Structures are given as structure tokens and as C-alpha cells.
Amino acid sequence: MNRNSIRGSGIPTGRRPLTAVALGSVLALTVTACGDNGSGSAGDKGSEGSGTGSITFWDDNGGVRTDIWKQIIADFEKKYPDITVKYVGIPAAAAQSKYDTAIQGGGLPDVGGVGTAMLAEVAAQNALEPLDSRLAKSTLNGRLSQNLVDVSKAAGGGSTLYQVPTSANNGTLWYRTDLFKKAGLAAPTTWSAFYAAADKLTDQGRNAFGCTIRGGAGSIAPALDAVYGQSGITSFWNGDRTTVDDPKNVAALARYVALYKKDTPSADVNNDFTKMVAQWDSGTIGMLSHNLGSYQDHLKALGKDRFRGVPNPTLDDGTRVQVSNPVDGLSLFRSSKNKAAAWKFIEFAVSHEENSKFNESAGQVPANTEAAKDAWIQRSEPTKLAADALNGANTKIVQLPYYLPDWNTISKSDNEPDFQKLLLGKVSAKQFLDTLADQLNKAQADWKKNR
Template sequence: MKINIHRTGRAATVVALGSVLALTATACGDNGSGAAGDKGTEGSGKGEITFWDNNGGVRTDIWKQIIADFEKKYPDIKVKYVGIPAASAQSKYDTAIQGGGLPDVGGVGTAMLAEVAVQGALEPLDSRLKGSSLNGKLSQNLLDVSRSAGGGDVLYQVPTSANNGTLWYRTDLFKAAGLDAPTTWSKFYDAADKLTDKGKNKFGFTIRGGEGAIAPALDAVYGQTGITSFWNGDKTTVNDPKNVAALEKYIALYKKDTPSADVNNDFTKMVAQWDSGTIGMLSHNLGSYQDHVKALGAEKFRGIPNPTRDDGTRVQVSNPVDGMSLFKSSKNKAAGWKFIEFALSAAENSKFNESAGQVPANTDAAKDAWIQKAEPTKLAAEALNGAGTKIVQLPYYLPDWNTISKSDNEPNFQKLLLGKMSAKQFLDTLADQLNKAQADWKANH
């Protein structure tokens, strides 16, 4: 993989800044393993390794439990834990890549994976996984997301857990209206219409119109059309005529079967609105489960994977996947890999995901008792691991993906909802930006 020297936006700033940092920073930060250019060594498989938790504070307690379990099994290896708040994890890695002080092992989510990988900081993991006890034990769909997010050819992240798009619906309202569960898109649209009574401030659905609106909209679009690839050659399928028609149908719900306030709602406002009102359905993810329990009680709602097509076909876009990476500069890669293997074992991966409320990457862990009792997570695991599930890989590997999907097009999505832009104009604009970004990326890889 060649390093992309033409990256734009934030990533280019990181590289420019890094050349200055490399002259001034030392390689001693956090007892890490050096800078990205350091090829490291296998080491003895004993001694101390450093682990960076990319969600420090939130996941600190569970990681310390896993580390204690690991050190009990491997008393000749000590793990130095460094918790980094999620909001600063990317910048922490960027600085260490240029100036030194990288860990042996670190938590790296798919949103930042490509940028870390493209700077040559990560150890390829394909051969290690192939010869590991984990081989065949991890969700193939999640591995595909990890591989795609890293650029498509090499595995730089072993997935630990995933969230999943979830359709939350009010079972009490559905029962009163005599409606079936919204398991297909036809049933979803039927319920959205029948549960709406504007005069009584009742709505069938709440749509995300504010920050973070693009991914759930794409999930609804590809889920309806059944198109299974984000690319057709070097051109995106996002503005395929079938997708345009699906988006038109989806955004037509706004103000007809949804509150008008939805145009400005991010997930926090949307979840609060659903929890406090009489809205039939909400599309979010597993993360809001406890909010719903507190607001409604466990008996008044249910969470299921996003609807299938009428023929039962399930197509969904890739959700961000969290995972662990081994850093190329590590002086003890053998011990670092042992830690990754241990953390991804069925017992430890189950323990981690029960705490996080997410779907385990280890398929044996996904069969554990706590998941069977947590129906939304159980159904999400079945959907993610299902052989019939087709996942459309969003291009997390593009340096411009976050800019395109957020600052460039979230305002356009609001214009779309307000009727100031057509679905075709919106998707053509998005497609043009994506095609240019893809061409730039391919020219430099």
C-alpha cells in the first residue's frame, strides 16, 4: 500500500504537522513502541506491552477485567493500560505515528482505521489470524467490514464488536392498531401511515434530519432496493435510479407521518422525542436501548433489525465496527498478538460486549445466555452473522468520507426534507463527490 500524499482536509494537515512533530517529539510517550516507520520485532512473547483503549473512561472497567484475566493466564506478560477518551483517540494516534510513542496494541475503530493504516502504522493481520485459534470463530461479515474500512485488501483490524441499525417500535401502539411487526418495508410504510394522527400529535415514525442523518438514510435506501454494492466499477451506485426512487419514498414520510421538528433532530433529540411521545417507530441502533427502558418500560417497545424486502432479502449498510490492531513498531508483537487473541476469545469477547451492549464479533460469544435474553442484541447478532445478510460496505477508507457524509451533505439532506432539493439532485451531488474521492484514492494506492 502506498501512502496517499494527496490526501485532503484533516488527514493532509496531520501529515504536514507530523513532519514538524517528527523533528521535535521523542519516542518515549506512554512507554510505546516508536513511530510508524519503525518495523518493530516479534520479541520474546514475554514482558510488558502497552494497550491503548480508544474509549477510555467508558470501557476502562471492562478492559481492566480482561487484562486481569489475561495476566492470570499469562503471568509472564504484563499489560500497561492507557485509556484515551474516544473524542481524542484519532489525534492521539496521529501524533504518535509522526513523533513516536505508539502502543503495542490499540483499539482502532473503522472510522479511523484507514487514516492510521495509510500512514504505515499497522501490522497486517491476515497470516496471524489464519494460524490462530480465532480462525473461523469471527463473524465473516464483520471481518469484511474491517477489511473494507482498511482499504479493501489487507486486514489491519480484528473486530471486537459492532452496533447495528435497529428499528424500535411501540408494541402497545401496534397492538392497539392491529398492525403486524414492521419486519418488511411494506409493513413499515403501512404502519407509519396508519399510526399517524396529526390532530392528536401522533406520528408513525421519527426521521433523523440533523447531525448523523446520512448513514440511516442510506441504510433505508439500500435496504429497500436490494442493491448490494456501493460501487459499480469506479462509480458509486448511490444515485442508481432505484435508489433515487427509494429515497423519494423515504423522505416523503417527513411531515406526513413524522413530526416537523425532525428536520433538526440528531440522535439525542430524536430518541428523547420518541421516548416521551406517541410515535410508532424510531430507526437508531442498539445504543439507545436503556433510554427506552427507562422511559417506557420493557413491555411497551421492541427492537428489531431494519426491515427486509418483501421477499425476505436483508440488505444493510455497514455500521462502524470497533476492533483491535497490532502496531508495526511494536517490539513485542508476539505478546501483543496473544493479548488480541485472548480478548477475542469467546468468554472474554462475550464479557466485553455484555458490558458494552453490542454484538460480539466472536460467533460463539454471540450464542451466550445474556444475548438470548436481550432480544434486540440477539436479533442484531443473527442479522449480522446471517449467511443471507448482504452488507453494503460504506467507503470508510476514503480520507474524505467523513467530510462528504457529514459537513458536505447533512445540510443538503435538510434541504431535501424541506423540498428545496430533489432526491435525484441530492444523490447526484453525493455521487459526484464520492466518485472524485474514489478516483483520487485509487490514483494514490
């Protein structure tokens, strides 16, 4: 599974106290894995250093991305033979606790992968170096997707850049080209076309359905994508009050969930992404909203000529509104004793050639806009269209509040069961969004109070 398949899940972001036993255990693990190569604790201001020597890099998706990072490190050391990079791979599920422990007990790296799902918590503990001034003077300036830079800043809890984005996933509407052609339907590039196709392709007597909805684990973010995509509202907040319960959003959600059991299979209410993808790949369902991560599954099941992936639908006037996806990126740690060398590594890793190489391996959209034009992307239509959408002038991104310590709890355990009740008609769209809005408004007030 691509770790961004379920937005905001997998890496908890709420601040939580570590027990003495847990702290000791994780600290021991950190020492065993990293020795004394870390740069210090969050309270250490570090220094620029000589720009040569040794730096430590933590890969926050170790195992999955180890091979490609080792290639990039080898390229870097060839260009900068006076700098040695010590690689430490950390499984994605353990990354948050690893950073938390090192912040408390020392041993932070010079540079590390810090995704938007945990960026705010790490930044809030004063562990990260602000990067705005460095980027302004860098060869990367003007060569990064502005939309992704904006996501990085928002995820950090404000207007300061604590993460240089490397890559992103994007919402993708996969559709069965064979079924659309047979029904005489055009590609579902607008919401009007999406709903028309959902109705026309449904024939419950033949077990054929127009689309599938994610009702199980990970259901909230794709539902919000559909809601804001239809309403056209471009900000998650109006002051300190969320827009999620705006009447336009209520109407959009009501229309979306009304598809359930009318134009979708009844199993949708319990389907997480793996079940939803498997159901689409093996059946006669017209459309599936997921992301780029499921491309290989569809290719294996359907072959390249029976499906296509386009960005999530636009409004009829061509305006695209979508919620933010988690962004992968690199952060410079404040306690580093060799910030100059660490920054060189970040610049190199996100340069055109290296960023292209990384994202071709990862199957994601490059943050470097020059890399986003490379030949491998042109050969992969879903990735090309996703890159075009993320960088498009008509694309408006609604920044989900990844910075809230309670975001994961609110968007998963607190509301996924209620979304299932919504699909089943036990609560209304207004009731669902009113509850969600109340939780978000309280979380935002708590966050501002404790900043």
C-alpha cells in the first residue's frame, strides 16, 4: 500500500506523553540504530558548520524507499566528495515516535524525511530550522510547485516553511473506458458528467454500478474532497470557524452520499481502500475515486486499454477545487552542527534530475516543476494529469488542518463510524457536518490557545 493512500492515517499526529518505559525502549532503539551520529536535541541551536564532513539522514519510509535514497546519496557524494551522508532507514509507522524520542533525549539527524502528517508536531517542539530564507537564495527557488510549497507551510501550522516538498500524491478518478465507450459517455471530467455517468452505468439487475464510495477506514478525506470539489469553497476556515458545515457543503455531501446503494454496491459501507480497489478491479463498476497509488492494481487486473485515470472532477466552468494531500518532504533539523552540508543535500535531492529519479521510483508527482515535465511522466498519463492539476492555474487547494494535534482522531476514530451511519441514512448530511464542525472549531481554539 502506498503510505499516502489514506490521507492523514498511519502516523498519529496528536501530542501524547511518552511513558518512562516507552521512552526508554524507543530511546534504546534509537541509540542502537543510529549510534552517536545524531545532531543533538531540539533545544540545541546547532551551527552552520564547515559545509563538509559527515551528516546523518533519516529516511522516514525506510525499506520502501531505501534503494532509491541510496542511489541519490551515491550521486550526492560523487558531486560532493568532501561530504559523507550516513543513511538511517526508519519504517513509516515508527517515524513519529522516533522523532519524538530523539527530540526529548537527543540524537536527532541533520536532515530527515518529515511528511506533512507529522510536520506540525515536530515543528512545534522547536526541532526544525525555518527554511524560507534558505529557499529564497537557493537554485530551487521558483522551481518548486507553489501549491505544494503552500501545503508544506500550512501543514507546519502557519506561514513558515519547515519542509522542502519532494513529492505528492493526488486524488484520481479511475474510470472504465470500455464501459464508458459502450454507454456512449464522455470522460467524467466534471461533477455534472460524473453524476450523469453514475446513473447511466448502473443496472443493479446485472450487478453493474456507476461508481463506488469508500465507506470504511479512511473515508473522511475522500468525502471532503468530493464535498469541496462540488461546492467550490476554497478555504477550510473562515476566521477561526471551519467552513465544513457551510450550506453549500451540506448540499454537496447529501448529493454524494445519495449515490450509496442507488448507484454503488451495498458493500461500500464497510470498504476500506483495499476492498474498494479489489471490488472495482474485479467487477463492472464505472468509477472509483482513489489516488495514483492503485494504478498497478488496475493495470494488472484490467489491462491498459480498459481504464483511465483523470484528476477528480472540476466544476462546470473548469475550476478545480480539491483538498490537500499529504506531501513528502525533507526538513533541516535545528540542532544540526553542519547545517550548510545538510542544506546542500536537500538542494541536491530536490534538484531536477534527482527529484525526477525519486518520483519515478515512488510513482508520485515531483515537487520540482522541471522534473514534472520529464519523459517518464509524459508516458504515464494519470501521473501527468495529476502533475498538471497540482500545478494548474485553475486549481484551488483547500488546506486540511494537518497541524491540529487532534486532526487524526477527528478524521478517523471520531467520525468514520458516523460516516457509515450517514450512508445508511441514520443521520443527515447536516447532522454529520455540524458534529464535525463543532469538533474542528474546538480543536482549532485549543491549538491557538496552546501555541
